[in-house]
Amino acid sequence: MTQDDGDLDGLVRKRIRALRVAQGWSLEELATRANVSQSTLSRIENGQRRLALDLLVTLARALDTSLDQLVETATDDVVTSPMIDATHGLMRWPVKGDPGMSVVRQRMTEPPPDNPARMRAHPGREWLVVLSGTAILMLGNRRFRVETNQAAEFPTMLPHAIGAEGGPCEILGIFDRDARRGHQRDSGGKSAGGDGESDGSRA
Numbered sequence: 721m722t723q724d725d726g727d728l729d730g731l732v733r734k735r736i737r738a739l740r741v742a743q744g745w746s747l748e749e750l751a752t753r754a755n756v757s758q759s760t761l762s763r764i765e766n767g768q769r770r771l772a773l774d775l776l777v778t779l780a781r782a783l784d785t786s787l788d789q790l791v792e793t794a795t796d797d798v799v800t801s802p803m804i805d806a807t808h809g810l811m812r813w814p815v816k817g818d819p820g821m822s823v824v825r826q827r828m829t830e831p832p833p834d835n836p837a838r839m840r841a842h843p844g845r846e847w848l849v850v851l852s853g854t855a856i857l858m859l860g861n862r863r864f865r866v867e868t869n870q871a872a873e874f875p876t877m878l879p880h881a882i883g884a885e886g887g888p889c890e891i892l893g894i895f896d897r898d899a900r901r902g903h904q905r906d907s908g909g910k911s912a913g914g915d916g917e918s919d920g921s922r923a
Contacts, residue, residue, distance in 0.1 A: 729771060732791055737765045739783045754782035822900050824893045825851070832858045832883030839879035844899025847873045848882065853889025857882050 740750045747765075751758040756778065763769035764779075780790045833839065839858060848855070849871045857864040857872050858881040865885065866872050874880060876899045882891070 728791065730767070732771060732776070733765055733767055735790055736779055736783070739785065740765075743783070750779075750782060754778050821894060821896055824895070825890065826893065827888055827890050828855065828882070828884040829888045830883050831885060832856050832881040836879065839881045840876075841879045842876050842899065844876040845873070845896050846876055846880075846899045847871065847894040849892045851890040851892055853887055854885045855882055855889045855891055856885045 740747075743750075745753075747761050748758050751761045754761070756775070760769060761779075764771065764775070776790060777787050780787045783790075848857070848866070850866050850868050852868055854868070855866045857866055857874070859874055859878045860880075864872060
């Protein structure tokens with residue numbers, strides 16, 4: 721996808737308004753924060769005033785963003801389809817904003833291992849969201865119950881494992897670069913949430 725100058729101009733104006741509205745600010749409040757007149761800001765949002773670089777810098781600062789983010793056009797990086805790993809029962813999405821991160825969706829049926837020796841530790845950080853069912857997160861000697869629509873975040877240097885409780889559960893896991901590499905080394909590319917539907921729940 722590409723955008724010409726006219727498209728970019730309109731996109732920036734919409735972005736300014738959307739960021740202002742998201743902050744709950746009126747035209748007057750943003751104008752005060754940016755030290756511009758309310759009429760100037762209104763004409764900028766409505767396309768009636770030219771977008772000057774110095775004014776964009778001022779508005780970006782007032783909106784707590786950067787000029788690069790205000791004018792970026794990388795809409796061709798939108799990801800809509802997962803990569804399917806049928807062998808391990810996983811769907812995986814790359815995170816374009818941070819190529820070191822990945823998102824994995826996984827169905828789990830087994831409880832976490834009873835044997836602490838089967839728990840794994842490695843550099844990194846992980847996040848998980850339970851989409852359905854109930855997951856058990858083991859962190860060292862602690863046991864956490866994570867139910868549907870609940871989330872957990874934990875450092876992976878703690879020995880950890882994830883499994884299901886009371887029936888199958890489905891989780892969405894997000895791994896930073898180090899956590900992803902740790903799981904690739906530990907389980908031959910299997911997800912950090914566990915080893916999949918058929919092989920238990922080592923994390």
